[in-house]
Amino acid sequence: MSISPLTKIGADQVDxxxxxxxxxxxRKVQLAVVSGDKSETIELGGERVTYTKSNASGLADLIRHYEGLCRKLNGRAGRRGARPVRWR
Known part of the structure; x- marks a missing residue:
């Protein structure tokens, strides 16, 4: 038995x-959630989570995770913050 890699995120079916x-x-779900009082449900890896404005930070964390995987897949370096300034 194989498990389908397809999942529904908002209105999109993605692999x-x-x-x-x-x-x-x-990102589309995030825009829908933060731009109104709408909630969106995501089913990912067998878990179903409903996001609203009150838990939008969890959605932002999930987006950062997948954007990092996307950068890695495309051979781009990870995102880094600004370098600290050292004064002498």
Missing amino acids: INRPCDVALAL
């Missing part, structure tokens, strides 16, 4: 093995 597609679908 979880394609992190760039997952990140894009999650």
